[in-house]
Amino acid sequence: DAKTTQPTSMDCAEGRAANLPCNHSTISGNEYVYWYRQIHSQGPQYIIHGLKNNETNEMASLIITEDRKSSTLILPHATLRDTAVYYCIAKTGANNLFFGTGTRLTVIP
Amino acid sequence: DTAVSQTPKYLVTQMGNDKSIKCEQNLGHDTMYWYKQDSKKFLKIMFSYNNKELIINETVPNRFSPKSPDKAHLNLHINSLELGDSAVYFCASSQEGTGRDIQYFGAGTRLSVL
Numbered sequence: 001d002a003k004t005t006q007p008t009s010m011d012c013a014e015g016r017a018a019n020l021p022c023n024h025s026t027i028s029g030n031e032y033v034y035w036y037r038q039i040h041s042q043g044p045q046y047i048i049h050g051l052k053n054n055e056t057n058e059m060a061s062l063i064i065t066e067d068r069k070s071s072t073l074i075l076p077h078a079t080l081r082d083t084a085v086y087y088c089i090a091k092t093g094a095n096n097l098f099f100g101t102g103t104r105l106t107v108i109p
Numbered sequence: 110d111t112a113v114s115q116t117p118k119y120l121v122t123q124m125g126n127d128k129s130i131k132c133e134q135n136l137g138h139d140t141m142y143w144y145k146q147d148s149k150k151f152l153k154i155m156f157s158y159n160n161k162e163l164i165i166n167e168t169v170p171n172r173f174s175p176k177s178p179d180k181a182h183l184n185l186h187i188n189s190l191e192l193g194d195s196a197v198y199f200c201a202s203s204q205e206g207t208g209r210d211i212q213y214f215g216a217g218t219r220l221s222v223l
Contacts, residue, residue, distance in 0.1 A: 043216050097212060098154075
């Protein structure tokens, strides 16, 4: 599985878009990019995933660069409940997910 | 209905005891997992079961043994508990597919070994 690199922490004003970057420069052609988040004291929660096309669901959008070496998770209108640790994972399937240190997003009122 | 449920939510016990944590999923998934999250918040996979077969064991001590009576349940039994076993344990499940599988997690069991 490709290594991913994320900033340790970010702040975002409530109501604004939160853009969380992830680098995965060694990603292989069949590896998907998954995003999960963990709100304090809860189990991780799946957000979105993609292979090469941009993806959008009710929670977020995922923008993957054309060379697939990086991606950005976008929470379009961050709320206080979006404060969490966000994990970017690159792999071929869901089994054996490797959770790194992630990005701690703090949404500020 | 909770998709992935774990019991108990909290478990406090003495060193040397044997304990079990239960996990049930009602999603019809064929693969279940156990993760450990330590005090530094690192989340690491311990086991997964697919159709009653162990398919991952990430160098976990053999004091830990997963038991799956059926594909909806994956229980974690721990023998001779040690202080270092104190952590939050998460159960998860997924449906094997075409590389786009998603894992669904339980709320966690906070184990404290005294």
